[in-house]
Amino acid sequence: MDLLAACQWLEASPLGTAIRTSTWAFAVIESVHLLALAVIGGSVLLVDLRMLGFGLREQRVRDVAGEAAPWFVGSLIVMLVTGAGLFISEATKCYYSQPFAVKMICLALSIVFAFTVRRKVTGAEEGRVRPLQYKLVALVSLALWFGVGAGGRWIGFSG
Amino acid sequence: MSLLPFCQWLAETRGSVALHESLYMYPLVESAHVLTLCLFLGMAVMFDLRLLGLALRRVPMTEITRRLGPWMAAGFVVMVITGGLLFYAIPIRSYQNIFFRIKVVMLMLAGLNAWVFHATVHRRVAEWDRDRVTPRAARRAGAASLVLWAVIVVAGRMIAYNWFDCDKQPQPNVVNLAAGCVVETR
Numbered sequence: 001m002d003l004l005a006a007c008q009w010l011e012a013s014p015l016g017t018a019i020r021t022s023t024w025a026f027a028v029i030e031s032v033h034l035l036a037l038a039v040i041g042g043s044v045l046l047v048d049l050r051m052l053g054f055g056l057r058e059q060r061v062r063d064v065a066g067e068a069a070p071w072f073v074g075s076l077i078v079m080l081v082t083g084a085g086l087f088i089s090e091a092t093k094c095y096y097s098q099p100f101a102v103k104m105i106c107l108a109l110s111i112v113f114a115f116t117v118r119r120k121v122t123g124a125e126e127g128r129v130r131p132l133q134y135k136l137v138a139l140v141s142l143a144l145w146f147g148v149g150a151g152g153r154w155i156g157f158s159g
Numbered sequence: 160m161s162l163l164p165f166c167q168w169l170a171e172t173r174g175s176v177a178l179h180e181s182l183y184m185y186p187l188v189e190s191a192h193v194l195t196l197c198l199f200l201g202m203a204v205m206f207d208l209r210l211l212g213l214a215l216r217r218v219p220m221t222e223i224t225r226r227l228g229p230w231m232a233a234g235f236v237v238m239v240i241t242g243g244l245l246f247y248a249i250p251i252r253s254y255q256n257i258f259f260r261i262k263v264v265m266l267m268l269a270g271l272n273a274w275v276f277h278a279t280v281h282r283r284v285a286e287w288d289r290d291r292v293t294p295r296a297a298r299r300a301g302a303a304s305l306v307l308w309a310v311i312v313v314a315g316r317m318i319a320y321n322w323f324d325c326d327k328q329p330q331p332n333v334v335n336l337a338a339g340c341v342v343e344t345r
Contacts, residue, residue: 027320031313034196038312041197042204049230056226059218067215071208149197153190 007091019089039075051138065122103151166250178248192241199234210301258317276300
């Protein structure tokens, strides 16, 4: 089964149909998606700003990252679940949407980066990471998440 | 007094028409509005979670205000400017949109909540700066802030839907009243 057929199948599934044909479902799921955006944005920015030398500068990076982690993981799960709900209601449109493709690529890279390089660097002892390393990791993280957000917003504008 | 004539005048101005009809400017302003949510509300949420004792408990309150406050304020400025532009592009429909009105009222309440917080319990912040469990009034302010901003975000998103628009009649009387629709009665 190719990707397009899979999208069409998802969209025609009972859940996809229910969300698409309901007046409120899409709007409600979208709203929860947005609320989680504020939380995930805050938890990412808190740490990335700190690595850039802004924000909670008196705190150690690993402490800030430790505080942000549960909120980051929790909001990411909400984002993924609600995002999946939005996706299956219009999977075929997403298949043809360039912004959606950009978003998914950035999302995959963001998640991999967050749980590998960024996690390792933010969890390391302060003295073992060079300031430039922190800054580089923060900038890559911010750029990737910006791609996810901007791509996501642009899905609604195109087509 | 109705603000409708003002909105009608605003909608006729060149800038409003240009922004409304622009291919890229309007989506860009709207994207900036949505993405700045991460900065403004993201920081505000962290602030509120600290008040509630759910995050950053070991960080003194004054440090959070000093270090995160400027970022929150910068985000807020962008939110107000881009939000103002979005209204400027579509004044009449926004003014007569029930969700927009809910959002404006909730924004005022959020402002009131923040003002009360700063005028009362935050004045004594030195006394509870390092407390992991903040005073009841501070927790109340944090919880109220989270709820109000959640409603503001949801209402803001719902403005896009035309379920209760004035040009979609008939609507229940309460909707027409709340949205300020001018309905011809026969």
